[in-house]
Amino acid sequence: MGGARTKRMPRAVREQQMLDAAVQIFGRRGYMVASMDEIAELAGVSKPLVYLYLNSKEDLFTACIRREAAALTEAVRAGVRPDLPADRRLWDGLLAFFAHTAEHPEAWSVLHLHARTHGEPFAAEVAAMRAEIVAFVTRLVAIAAREAHQDPDLPEDEVAGLAEALVGAAESLATWANATPGVTARQTAGTMMNFAWAGLGNLMAGQRWVPEPT
């Protein structure tokens, strides 16, 4: 690690550059095919320096997942103002989510596709992030139901199920939007609101969909 070869730069800054490069390469190629040579080259550092800082390919991938999971959940949280009505909070949260996944398609690939594709410990990192987002959405749905003065409240299982459906729909839409040219984050959030809110909205107002007797 001669001072002549690597410019003097704080370790934390260099690490972030390595992670930036790693997310790009892992996101485009997947974990197995991605090479540490390519990551080092894109980061503009030597391969031994990547190993020195981030230890192994596995640790580097785990660091990518953690950083990108934290960035995504933070983006959603930052987008939502708790003082606004429930439909506005959902819209803002969805807009923040789809804007982030559209701006960081490789990060979304790492989280949604590649991390799950390689089993433990990566899948567990993503499952933890997903559980956090589901809990956030569950609270949002429960609060919306309370605001709507539902009496009796929605059963706990139904609230949990609605949150799971919402998160699954958003994941699926984000992946579809990133693969479909010309679809904006705003359009995607609008599709999701038309799909989910008007439905949830009816439910909150006590208007359930009921099957006709067979």
Add this chain to the structure above:
Amino acid sequence: MGGARTKRMPRAVREQQMLDAAVQIFGRRGYMVASMDEIAELAGVSKPLVYLYLNSKEDLFTACIRREAAALTEAVRAGVRPDLPADRRLWDGLLAFFAHTAEHPEAWSVLHLHARTHGEPFAAEVAAMRAEIVAFVTRLVAIAAREAHQDPDLPEDEVAGLAEALVGAAESLATWANATPGVTARQTAGTMMNFAWAGLGNLMAGQRWVPEPT
């Protein structure tokens, strides 16, 4: 393959028994950890016979994915009668889907979790099945929009997005329901209809959710 060791039974029947056993073991343990010894034991045959019939662990896993993907799409198709109204078709399709995933939790794990967890060629098999289901749901949404005499029709991108959202929500709910004791397929389908149909229903009736100006 002495006649004394393996009872005389048509090859096709024995193959199905091997696949039954393989789906159970792959679904419970995942592809990597599952052992051919365990699969052969559960199927009540010798390990060499499994290799003779199904060639390799990879081919056996692929055969499981194909069989279970076909069974799931067939269950959904068989549940839907094209002469009924759109909401009834969606309800029937969802009920068939959640009943099938609840009755065959290991098969659902193979398709949704484990097949994607091990990259190509398995992920491609599941992607093909998913594309078929998305196309089926896309037609259903497009027909529902036409029935609702929407003029102008929903844009193609929005129909495709709604179908992706619906499939993603159903996948997420099926996995959640199988992990949550006491939730029935009928309850899950009801949650999904409350989430999706009343929302889609409003949309079909021309009632979009519109964000207030910021």
